[in-house]
Amino acid sequence: MASTADRADALVIGGGFAGLCAAVELAKQGRKVVVLEKKPHLGGRAYSFADPETKEVIDNGQHLFMGCYRHTRRFLEEIGTSSFLHFAEKIRVDYADAEGGRDVLSCPAALGSPLHLAWGVLRLKGLSLSDKAGLLRLDRYIKSIKSRTEVPAALDFLTVRQWLGGMGQSKRIQQRLFDPIALGALNDDPEVASATGFVQVLREIFYRDVESTRLGVAAVGLSELYTGAARAYIEKRGGKVLQSKKLASFIEEGGRVKGAVTEAGERFEANSTISTLAPWDLKKLTLPQALRGPWENLAPAPIVSVCLWLDRPLISEPLVGMLGTEIQWVFNKSRILGLNGGGQYLSLVISGAHKQIGHDPKEIFAAAERDLGKCFPEFSKTKVLRWKVVKEPFATLSPVPGSDALRPAPGSGMPGFYFAGDWTRTGLPATIESATASGYAAVAAVLKNG
Ligand SMILES: Cc1cc2nc3c(=O)[nH]c(=O)nc-3n(C[C@H](O)[C@H](O)[C@H](O)COP(=O)(O)OP(=O)(O)OC[C@H]3O[C@@H](n4cnc5c(N)ncnc54)[C@H](O)[C@@H]3O)c2cc1C
Structure with missing residues (x-):
């Protein structure tokens, strides 16, 4: 079994919003922190990648921020990227319905x-x-x-x-x-x-x-919004952010968690371990009995997104809600990302996509074309140059009745172990804001325990 040379003050498992926010806060407080992420990239359920063909940045799904995301904004302020979040001056949401009607909520x-x-x-x-x-x-x-x-x-x-x-x-x-x-x-x-x-x-x-x-969007790809800057912040303060490290079990001694072991057998010892794993990932690990509980019954809800590249602009607004259609939102990525290349890049969203998640991408694209045609008569004049469907089967917690009571409080757990992640009971639905709120709450619990 491989063994790490040095011992950390704190281990953070998972490199998404919750994990990176917790690790940044621990580093700020002078703790030596190690982040372990199973994937070869950071960002968890909020990341971006370059389109292999065009190199254009694609989010794993359009993410909307709100002015009330106080923890998220604090985290981005700390790592120096809050200026990438653009909030609308005026509260305005445009709607287009399946009969071709338009409406606006503007305040x-x-x-x-x-x-x-x-x-x-x-x-x-x-x-x-x-x-x-x-x-x-x-x-x-x-x-x-x-x-x-x-x-x-x-x-x-x-x-x-x-x-x-x-x-x-x-x-x-x-x-x-x-x-x-x-x-x-x-x-x-x-x-x-x-x-x-x-x-x-x-x-x-x-x-x-x-x-x-206020509604906010990231003017850069999601990964650029926070992952690189968070890593730099942590490493500058003596921490480590390690990718491709898939955790398999926790080290438990005398009723206390003292670190974690990866699938490859690497041991990481620490005084405190914060897990930000989603419940469906966490429950698959070898867990101390004291950590097992009703939270294991929490289930995911999917999101399906469609990226479309059109030969000409279809909408001028940054986003339009679609009513009476399978597609619920269309985001004007050309405008959000400040692209001036002609044509238009759109991102379409279906939340709670239990039905569409199993559909063939071609079928989803056909539904997108149908819906755009209904809501925007001008769509018949546009040509779709390219399209791409992104499926996220485990996007967020499915918040069915009774589920809130199953969510453990962030920072709870057992001696040496702290639950965190968007799905913990932060007083918010499972969102980025819930993830960052859970990160701060878990760190507060760590600091309280010395
Ligand atoms: C398509 C889509 C659209 C969304 N839209 C919005 C939106 O508009 N607004 C909003 O606020 N939220 C939105 N969300 C939700 C938001 O992305 C999540 O709430 C947030 O990213 C969760 O962050 P987290 O750190 O709690 O979890 P995660 O990002 O899931 O982080 C957990 C990390 O743990 C890692 N991991 C798992 N198992 C192991 C293991 N064994 N060992 C080591 N690492 C492991 C995972 O790879 C992951 O990186 C959306 C999500 C999706 C997918």
């Missing part, structure tokens, strides 16, 4: 939150008086729980659809306003996703301040 940023949302919503076409009354009811409910640390546990036993129905929200306002938010933030259908994460998101985005409601 003047100057109005205080949540008033500016109400303003934007009231300007959505065709809202009735009862829609507006329903919104006021929902508004009163969220305000009533605004200052609680955790949203009421009972929400975890309702789906988003059941909760919105109970709040008197009409079908129209659910389809136009709430379903796109639920699908995007929870990565599952409002019919199956628990209301917990949905209420958490509404509270975070609309009930803090105007800044929280």
Whole structure:
């Protein structure tokens, strides 16, 4: 069995947002940290790669950031890349529906939150008086729980659809306003996703301040946004970031985790071990009995993305929500990445893609063409030069009712071992912000224990 020469203060398993954020914070606190990542590249479920043909940068799926991503922004500030995140000045989301209709949710940023949302919503076409009354009811409910640390546990036993129905929200306002938010933030259908994460998101985005409601995108590939800068930060402070190191088991002695062993038999000893592995990966390892638990029942939800290169521009907006179609969002990558080469590069997203994940890429591309044709009549005049389907079967946690209670708190575990990752119970759905929040929480627990 190979053995490492030196012992670390802390081991961080996994090189995605949670792991790199935790490792950066540990390094900042003067701890000698070693990151172990099984893949030959960093970034986990948020990474980019160069298209083999054109060398153009492709994310494993378009990621949307929000102004309320406080932990993520703190992490990017620390490693010096926050300027790569571009937040829209005005709150504006354009929608195109399958009948060729257009709508817009736009709010003047100057109005205080949540008033500016109400303003934007009231300007959505065709809202009735009862829609507006329903919104006021929902508004009163969220305000009533605004200052609680955790949203009421009972929400975890309702789906988003059941909760919105109970709040008197009409079908129209659910389809136009709430379903796109639920699908995007929870990565599952409002019919199956628990209301917990949905209420958490509404509270975070609309009930803090105007800044929280801003939509943000990375103006560079996802890997460039954080992986290289995080590695440099850690290594500069004496840490190590090691790729192609697949962890197989933990070293357990006297009821305490004292490090980890890779599949190749390399031993890494440390006082503290933070695991940021997703539950479906973590449960496959040889684990101390004390770490086994109900969290092993958490299941993933897939995302399917389609990259399209057109011979001419189709949309001028940075993103457009698509309603009544399989494709839910279209992102204007040419505009986001500042590409000036003519034509247009688009990224299309299907969240909660349980049905499409098993489909042949050609079938998914055909659905994308069909949907674009319905929502944008001008699509018939464009020529698709190239396309690529990216499937992520394990994109995020499937937040079905009852799942929130199964999520262990970040930083919990056993002596020497700390759970982290987007899927831990951060008070947020499994997103980048949940990942970075879990990283900081796990480090706080490590520091507390000395
Ligand atoms: C297509 C797509 C679109 C998304 N869109 C959004 C969005 O718009 N906004 C948003 O906020 N979030 C979005 N997400 C979710 C976001 O990407 C995740 O919440 C976040 O990246 C999770 O980070 P993490 O560090 O917790 O986990 P991960 O990124 O999964 O990191 C865990 C790491 O552990 C490594 N690992 C696994 N097993 C082992 C082992 N045995 N040994 C060593 N290493 C191991 C993995 O390779 C991985 O790198 C999206 C995800 C996908 C896939």
